[in-house]
Amino acid sequence: MRSTPIDSKAWIAKLSDQELPALASTVRALSRLSQDDLTALSDIGNSIIHDSALTSSILKVANQTSRHKSGSVTTVSRACVVLGFKKLRNICITVKLLGGLLKNATLNKAVYIELLKLMSQSFHAAMLAKMMLANYDEDTQEEVFIATLLTHLGESAFWSMGGELTEKLEIRLRRVTDASQRKAIVKEQLGASFEELNQGLAKAWRLSDVLIKSMDDSQTRTPELQVIQLADDASRCFADKSALPSHRNELIERIAKQLKLDKRQAVKRINRCQSDTTEMLDSLGIAVLKQFIYKQDVSYIELNSPDVEEIDNSAQAPSIDPLTQLKWLRELTMLSTKRISLNQAIQLSIEALTKTLNMDKVLLLMADKNQHALVPRFHNDGCDRQIITSFRIALSDQDSVFTLMQQELLPIWIRENVGERYKRLISSELKRVVSAKGYFLAPLVINNKCVGYFYLDKSVSNKSLTNDDFEVFEHFTVLTSLCLSSMT
Numbered sequence: 001m002r003s004t005p006i007d008s009k010a011w012i013a014k015l016s017d018q019e020l021p022a023l024a025s026t027v028r029a030l031s032r033l034s035q036d037d038l039t040a041l042s043d044i045g046n047s048i049i050h051d052s053a054l055t056s057s058i059l060k061v062a063n064q065t066s067r068h069k070s071g072s073v074t075t076v077s078r079a080c081v082v083l084g085f086k087k088l089r090n091i092c093i094t095v096k097l098l099g100g101l102l103k104n105a106t107l108n109k110a111v112y113i114e115l116l117k118l119m120s121q122s123f124h125a126a127m128l129a130k131m132m133l134a135n136y137d138e139d140t141q142e143e144v145f146i147a148t149l150l151t152h153l154g155e156s157a158f159w160s161m162g163g164e165l166t167e168k169l170e171i172r173l174r175r176v177t178d179a180s181q182r183k184a185i186v187k188e189q190l191g192a193s194f195e196e197l198n199q200g201l202a203k204a205w206r207l208s209d210v211l212i213k214s215m216d217d218s219q220t221r222t223p224e225l226q227v228i229q230l231a232d233d234a235s236r237c238f239a240d241k242s243a244l245p246s247h248r249n250e251l252i253e254r255i256a257k258q259l260k261l262d263k264r265q266a267v268k269r270i271n272r273c274q275s276d277t278t279e280m281l282d283s284l285g286i287a288v289l290k291q292f293i294y295k296q297d298v299s300y301i302e303l304n305s306p307d308v309e310e311i312d313n314s315a316q317a318p319s320i321d322p323l324t325q326l327k328w329l330r331e332l333t334m335l336s337t338k339r340i341s342l343n344q345a346i347q348l349s350i351e352a353l354t355k356t357l358n359m360d361k362v363l364l365l366m367a368d369k370n371q372h373a374l375v376p377r378f379h380n381d382g383c384d385r386q387i388i389t390s391f392r393i394a395l396s397d398q399d400s401v402f403t404l405m406q407q408e409l410l411p412i413w414i415r416e417n418v419g420e421r422y423k424r425l426i427s428s429e430l431k432r433v434v435s436a437k438g439y440f441l442a443p444l445v446i447n448n449k450c451v452g453y454f455y456l457d458k459s460v461s462n463k464s465l466t467n468d469d470f471e472v473f474e475h476f477t478v479l480t481s482l483c484l485s486s487m488t
Helices: 007-019 021-031 037-048 052-065 075-082 085-101 110-134 138-149 154-162 164-173 179-188 194-204 208-212 221-240 246-261 263-283 289-293 322-333 344-358 386-390 399-410 428-433 467-487
Strands: 361-367 373-379 412-414 440-448 450-457
Touching: 007 154, 007 194, 021 085, 037 179, 052 075, 052 154, 052 179, 052 263, 075 085, 075 428, 085 110, 085 154, 110 138, 110 164, 110 221, 110 289, 138 221, 154 164, 154 194, 164 179, 164 373, 179 289, 179 428, 194 208, 194 322, 194 386, 194 412, 208 221, 208 412, 221 246, 221 263, 263 289, 322 344, 344 361, 344 450, 344 467, 373 412, 399 450, 412 450, 428 440, 440 467
Parallel strands: none
Antiparallel strands: 361 373, 361 450, 412 440, 440 450
16 A cells, blocks of 8 residues: 655655754755855864865865875865865765765665766766856856755655655656656655755755755746756766757757857867766765766767758768668577577677678677787678788777776777777777777677677778667667577
8 A cells, every 4th residue: 555645845854854864964064154264164174074084085186186286285274275165165065965865775776776876967967067167256166066966955865765665666767768757656656746855955954045046937047057957957868878869969059058169169078077077976985976977978969951051962871771770680689599609690790780780890809819919700791801910909907998898888989089088098009990980899798798899880981970870789789799698
């Protein structure tokens, strides 16, 4: 029998007084510190003097900020000089809040993951919002950062509570993607929406005016407050693999307008912010959230427009034929029922990738017999002897795109203008043999072990890869891994 829902006021009282009273008190005290920097620094010092983890996080961020200057930061007072009071305060709020919400050791695994996803999205949104206000004064940047971080405070607090109700709600929401349906389920189950919890808790904890104003009627928001919603929408979209390219493009255009930059420059800022976000999570000692920050660089996908006469149709990549795609998907799905060897199954997968995506070069790289280098063990008909013999990548202990795929078991799209995340991972040896127009890489995973890497490009036809290409590539390589695992 389902419990009777309670209203938002009852939930806010429960979260504040029963579940998170210590955390509420700490965050409230930090967010309301005096504007007098000397008094505020003394208050912060008193609140963290016995917290070695928080002190360590502050010093790491301070040293990271001052790494190009002489001398290291070894005290909180020196950190305040380097960072400024507002940033120091916000580091304390961030670490205390995120750490406090993760303290419940009894959380169901699925609920815990839901909480991690929400918190990582909120932190990344806060970094995006701050980045978009780069031309504003530091106080405004820091106020907007903390307001964005706390936008989903009520929802985060609910998930951190744990218990039967959170587990039931997580199960109901698990396979529902439509926003209006999700809201209806939450309202039915709790008697209050997450938005009501967010706004109510922000007021109950007497948090910043910027946060409370940002939750008011969107028509009355100032440009600075509108950035909070834009950053929140962008963070969710960029992490969503199923998001439409047109939606991503719209958000990139809005961010570019806010930054007063062109789209290409805005994309660089967005991807640099993603890198800064993961680096900051490391410094703050909450690296557990990194796994839910999107891995692939964001890109602006130029969508075909019928009124643009300059488009050279002969240079466009041919569209993917749905019937061809369906045919090869069936072939791959039936691999486990066929009496064929693993080698034949891999070759069939390579043929499927070649014909479905119209790829010029399809290779499966595996370690040579001495485990010294990655070499093509399988390839399509488009690869001649010279390509096969020259494509040899030495294996080493250094980080590379291959060690990254081995750790994350996710495909990678390396574009012409490679993002900061991958630039340092691409060796000169790899650059020598790959396509300058970009290429796809994906791990071949059999029984949870990476045994090789797919490499695809359109170097012969000199055509660009597309977002649709990458989605199909990801689908096919994951399906191949699953089918080969079932065969073994």
